[in-house]
Amino acid sequence: MxxxxxxxxxxxxxxxxxxxxxxxxxxxxxxxxxxxxxxxxxxxxxxxxxxxxxxxxxxxxxxxxxxxxxxxxxxxxxxxxxxxxxxxxxxxxxxxxxxxxxxxxxxxxxxxxxxxxxxxxxxxxxxDNDTSLKYIYSYIHLNPVKLINPTWKEGGIRDIQKTNLFLHSYKYSSYFDYAEPNNYRNEGRILNPDFFPKYFTNKEQFKKEIFSWLKLKYD
Known part of the structure; x- marks a missing residue:
């Protein structure tokens, strides 16, 4: 490179x-x-x-x-x-x-x-702004959705439970470390969240933000 x-x-x-x-x-x-x-x-x-x-x-x-x-x-x-x-x-x-x-x-x-x-x-x-920074967390963590639904950005997500379970099971991103902070895994040591704004004080806030970009209400 x-x-x-x-x-x-x-x-x-x-x-x-x-x-x-x-x-x-x-x-x-x-x-x-x-x-x-x-x-x-x-x-x-x-x-x-x-x-x-x-x-x-x-x-x-x-x-x-x-x-x-x-x-x-x-x-x-x-x-x-x-x-x-x-x-x-x-x-x-x-x-x-x-x-x-x-x-x-x-x-x-x-x-x-x-x-x-x-x-x-x-x-x-x-x-360079909070709106973009919050969005990039969603953008990065939602990337794997295209592996199970290549057209989700155009057609939306019909099965939110399936999508949520898939993102939880996708091991090759930091999604799990935010979505389940109490279920520690060694890969969590990659992250340095203290250097970033505290947008998500708990997993519910994180998931709500993530799934708001799917134009779905998170329950």
Whole structure:
């Protein structure tokens, strides 16, 4: 992933996203998803690390100072979304570079492939107001709905219970960590919610906000 000249400001929020080259799949199985999620944790670290020595420690590896704070994320078969705010100077670009490099090396080695994995530079959108920031939580976490209902944005959601259960069971996003904060999972250590506005003080508020974008009343 090449460098890009973006002035990431301290205290500002950014939606980071990228997809596979020519829209190709970048996550082939659960192992790939889980490895990338682990990279979200381990790469958020000023110190260098040896993958083969730290992977076995999972989410309990003691990191150095973090480069960014992560507010939300979602992995899809051919792309990913991450909501971040920087902590260290050049933290965002360093963080994304570490993830992209490590994951491309992993997947190229695993699948005996060559060539670029990602579609050029990562994209970064500055989120400059509360309305947009609240919306991006919904946008990121609702991405998986298209896997069970590709036309939901045009036709809406008829079965809200099915959609809710699917989002709860989708392991490759931070949805569960907000929807079920008392049911802790190790992947919850990826997130740094204290660096973001307290829009959701409980799971009911989170779900209400998420499902309001489906134009449905949450009960």
């Amino acid at each position: 090449s460098k890009r000249m973006i002035d990431f400001s301290e205290g500002s929020y950014y939606h980071i996203y990228n997809r596979g080259n020519s829209k190709q799949v970048i996550f082939y199985d659960s192992e790939d998803y889980e490895y990338f999620m682990w990279l979200l944790y381990i790469s958020n670290n000023e110190d260098s690390f040896a993958v083969d020595r730290t992977f076995s420690k999972g989410y309990f590896y003691e990191r150095g100072e973090q480069l960014v704070a992560i507010g939300a994320y979602c992995l899809m078969p051919n792309h990913f979304h991450i909501l971040v705010t920087k902590i260290k100077e050049k933290g965002v670009s360093r963080f994304i570079h570490k993830i992209a490099t490590a994951y491309a090396m992993y997947l190229n080695n695993k699948n005996k492939r060559t060539g670029s994995l990602f579609e050029g530079r990562y994209k970064a959108r500055h989120i």
